[in-house]
Amino acid sequence: MNPLSIICHGIVLLTLLVATQAQAVEILHWDRKPLPVDLPVGSERVIVLDRNVRVGLPREIASVDTLRVQSAAGAIYLKANKPFDTQRVRIQDVETNEVVLFDLTAKESGASDEEIQVVFPDGGSADASDSASADSSSSGKADRQAGEATQAHTPVPVVLTRYAAQSLYAPTRTLEPVQGINRVAMRLPERMPSLLPSLPVTATPMAAWKFNGWVVTAVRLLNRDPSRAFELDPRWLQGDLYSATFMHPTLGQRGSVRDTTTAFIVTRGQPLAQALPLSDLADGGVSASFEEGIRVGGDS
Incomplete structure (x- = not known):
């Protein structure tokens, strides 16, 4: 094998290694026991549930100075701004009212920032994706109807409000653009x-x-x-x-x-x-x- 071939093989291997590391995901299985999650101070960590949820924080970490919590498209984005001891956080599915418990701990060192995928015992994590895909056509139909309703003199505030709510709280892949918004x-x-x-x-x-x-x-x-x-x-x-x-x-x-x-x-x-x-x-x-x-x- 000539030197150029060795270099090319090395580049390919390095590229694959970097891609593998970039896509690393930690899998957590919800079995009604609190899921332990360590947060690196100063770095964001993502928890993917593929569900529409509410986040309930204990008073000790309910300040953005301690923990920033944001959510979009079935994922929760957590960024600890200072270390804190283990705190129990309630995540509630707004459609089924099912509660998932997380024990969050923020650490200055030793905590991974890998994405976390939560798998539910009924296959909810995978099924949610399939369900969203199955509902995509009906969601798209609703959006098209919203556009048609606007043209048919349905009040613009109604259409805008509906579109804004879907943009923030519906899975991104199910949202189709409404012409003019x-x-x-x-x-x-x-x-x-x-x-x-x-x-x-x-x-x-x-x-x-x-x-x-x-x-x-x-x-x-x-x-x-x-x-x-x-x-x-x-x-x-x-x-x-x-x-x-x-x-x-x-x-x-x-x-x-x-x-x-x-x-x-x-x-x-x-x-x-x-x-x-x-x-x-x-x-x-x-x-x-x-x-x-x-x-x-x-x-x-």
Whole structure:
């Protein structure tokens, strides 16, 4: 074998090795026993469940300064910003109400950042993918109907709100574009305290879409009160808003699986940044648009 051939073989072997390492996945089997997960401080780790879930954090790690939790397309993204001892976290399937328990521990060293795939005893992880594929045609049909309904004078806010909810909480592979709807930059602060000033709620912008002069903005709402739950009423929202839809009618006390929900806020002729009370826009830096939010599920 000549030197050039040896080099080529070495490159191929190295490429395969790197690809194998990049695609490494840790498999965890849910058998009703808490699943131990170590998190590397400062690095993100992904847990794939292929399910629409809510995340319930214990009070000890419920701050973004300790643990950042985001979710999209059936995956949970965890980033520990400081080390912490083992804490039990509840992940609840919003469709079946099944609860999966994780024992999370954040470590300065010795924790892997490999992706984790959770396998359920009924084959739920694999079946979920098959089910999503089977439902793809019906989901696509629904999206096409939404586009047709818009042309048939169905209210644009309804179509926009439905599309935004599906974009955030339906599997990406099942979402088909609706002609004329485009993702837009939000230009919003990271927190909007005057949006719901009467409640101890943290409002965080997630993403925005525009269509024919209308804009819908998804805003994550987190209850900061560990002792009280609240009914949600769109009339409590402050600003020059056209309409608002909540994923859930109530917001549970902090630390519960229902302490987070999403509001889809529609504005007409202007983005939410221009419709908010001026105090919000004067409160700090502008956040970048991001897709991931706590995945809460539900129907719009």
